[in-house]
Amino acid sequence: MMWIEHLFPWLPGLVPIALALGAVLSTRLPRPRAWRTARLATLGSILVSALLLLLSATQWLPGVNGIWQTSPLALILLLLANFIAFVVVRYSATYLYGEPRQRRFVALLQAAFAAVSVAVLSDHLVLFMLAWTSISLAMHQLLMFYPARPRAALAAHKKFLFARAAELCALMAFVLLYLHHDTARISEITAAYGAPASELGAVEQWAACLLALAALIKCAQLPLHGWLIQVVEAPTPVSAALHGGVINLGGYLLLLFSPLLLLSTPAQALILGVAGIGSVLAALIMMTRVSIKVRLAWSTSAQMGLMLVEIALGLVELALLHLVAHSCYKAYAFLGSGEAVQQDLLRRQAPGVSPTLKQWLSSALLSSLLVMAGVVLAGRFTDAKVLAINSPWVLLTLAVTVLLAERRSTRTGGTLPGFLGLAGLVVLAYTGLKLVFASFLSPVDHLASPWADLWVSALFGLLFAGYWLQRHGLHYRGSQTLNRYCYAGFYLDEWVTRNTLKLWPHKSSGRTKPKTLQSAWRGRTS
Incomplete structure (x- = not known):
């Protein structure tokens, strides 16, 4: 043997x-x-x-x-x-x-x-850096599969620039880590941060912040998100490969260097601030979109932000579960976007019934009881330190509350016992899968700050409030104003695009006729 x-x-x-x-x-x-x-x-x-x-x-x-x-x-x-x-x-x-x-x-x-x-x-840091750059260059060529589409070319141009910025941040972080540890082996660098009592020096703090910044840019967090929304002009398989696989590399970078990140308070604060707010805004903006592929793109930005927040809180097993589930779902959703159009039309045509205050309160009570049961179950199989972080359970409670409260507004409908069983399965699946993925990873001896936990819980509450206003409170003037800004994406991409093109102009090919373009390409390749 x-x-x-x-x-x-x-x-x-x-x-x-x-x-x-x-x-x-x-x-x-x-x-x-x-x-x-x-x-x-x-x-x-x-x-x-x-x-x-x-x-x-x-x-x-x-x-x-x-x-x-x-x-x-x-x-x-x-x-x-x-x-x-x-x-x-x-x-x-x-x-x-x-x-x-x-x-x-x-x-x-x-x-x-x-x-x-x-x-x-x-x-090895050098091999990782070369591979990371090669991925971006190959994806740039795929995004330019239809080079004469102005929106696709502009999106690829912005992605090219932002990708170079992310790679520059990662490169500077790698150089700092190499100079500090005198080794380019990633396993040896991360092993040096295994002790919970380790204190980081200034060089290590800078390296952690640069890695966090690289991940934020790579995961298309607001305000550098516009290219991710606009690359839907590329062929659908490219969108599936990008959203289902490539964009997750920012999260993998932080998972890989999580022992260092979890010792750096400034890096965690950077992620919790930028990714936390960006995730809430992207989720609210997504609700105003009509195009299926554009909705999926905004969903990716929101989900990537949530995954980065989970890593910053020390919930690495939850982030890994999130990454795997998001990749499979998003690839399936993009490849099945044609059928999703018909399903979305049926959902929009279905009569909706806004839940009453009594239904919201009763649903919140039932979801709280279900989630508390999940916490008790998880406490029997895992460390109590993980359960001390409340924000994931807050999000799960709010999600189950929406599921139970809106059971009469869905197209299929259903009885309360049936939806209670479905909600119970959701809580059980979340708890069980979280424990399964925790078994694949080394134990993380890190407890998030109570202030960080409170901040993320408040963001989830804000997301729930925004969701309610957009779904059930559009008759309020303030809700209409919020909806208008969400529809405009809070004008963030316009501001970033204008300033980006000032620094690095891009020549647009103008508007083209697709049939003429296709005939021209066929003539070149025949």
């Missing part, structure tokens, strides 16, 4: 190698064979990723293999990323049928996920 152990350092490298070979071959093969090659490459990467996770779970695979980091966190995200790649490739083969430059598309898609695999597995 010794020969098998010698293969372990090479196994992780098979995933990016398979995807890179698939990308190279796809540019040289006929279109049908290029798609088959891509499906085989992504399927092979899934199988290898699943094998690595199984070996890690059975403790056959060490946490570090040469330049690769094979911790459960890295392997879960590796399997997730390659699953998204496989699904997107299968969907794209049908979606792009008849389009020119299909081979270039499938090659770039595999190259992007090959770089994602390297970034997720990398245990």
Whole structure:
């Protein structure tokens, strides 16, 4: 069995190698064979990723293999990323049928996920930085698949600039960490912050803040969010790959360096302030959108902000669960956006009944009892320190309250016992999955500040109030004013775009006729 152990350092490298070979071959093969090659490459990467996770779970695979980091966190995200790649490739083969430059598309898609695999597995700062930059460059080419669309070109231009800013922040943080620890191994750097009594110096504080800033920019947090909303002009598979996989790398960066982040109060305050407020605003803005893909894009910005807040609170297992669930849901939602249009129209046509005050209060009482039962259940299987953070339970209580109170306004309707059972399943699933993902990660000996917990709880209360005003209080003048500002996105993107174009102008190709453009591209590629 010794020969098998010698293969372990090479196994992780098979995933990016398979995807890179698939990308190279796809540019040289006929279109049908290029798609088959891509499906085989992504399927092979899934199988290898699943094998690595199984070996890690059975403790056959060490946490570090040469330049690769094979911790459960890295392997879960590796399997997730390659699953998204496989699904997107299968969907794209049908979606792009008849389009020119299909081979270039499938090659770039595999190259992007090959770089994602390297970034997720990398245990070296330089390799991580190179992979992170390569992902952005490959995605830029995919976003410019229709280069003559002015909105797509402008969005790609802004993303290109903001991505370079995020990479510059991460690079400066990596340089500071390398100079302080005299090593470029990520596992050795993060291991130095395992002791809860560690105190950070000025260099480490700066590095933590720069990492937080890089994650905020990468996750398209307000006000640098406009490009994420406007890239829906790109093909739907690109949106699915971006929202389901690539944009999560900002969250992975903070999860990877969470031992350092959780010791830095300024970095946590930066995330809780920017991502917390941005998440609430993005969620409220999302409710005013009509286009399904635009609503999903605003949802991504809100969900990424919430995930970053969870990491800053020390809820790394909840953030990992959030990341996995969001990736699968958002990829499915974008790829099924055609059916979602019809479902949304049916929902909007259904008669709505605003709950009375008595229904809101009774629903709040029932949801509080259900969540308290979940807290008691979780207390039997996990550390009490985790339960001391109240804000996640506040959010869960408010969500279940809305579910119970609005049961008569949905298109299908239902009885109170049925909705109580559904709410109970939601609480049970949240508690159970949170405990399951906690078993994959090392225990976090960090207790969020009561002020941070109170701040996040207040933001959730503000989100609930804004939701109620937009759904049930639009007859109030103040609610109409709020709705108008939400519809305008609080004019944040206009301000950022104007100032960005002053610093780095972008030449617009003007308005084009899609049919003429398609004919021109067919003529070039025939």
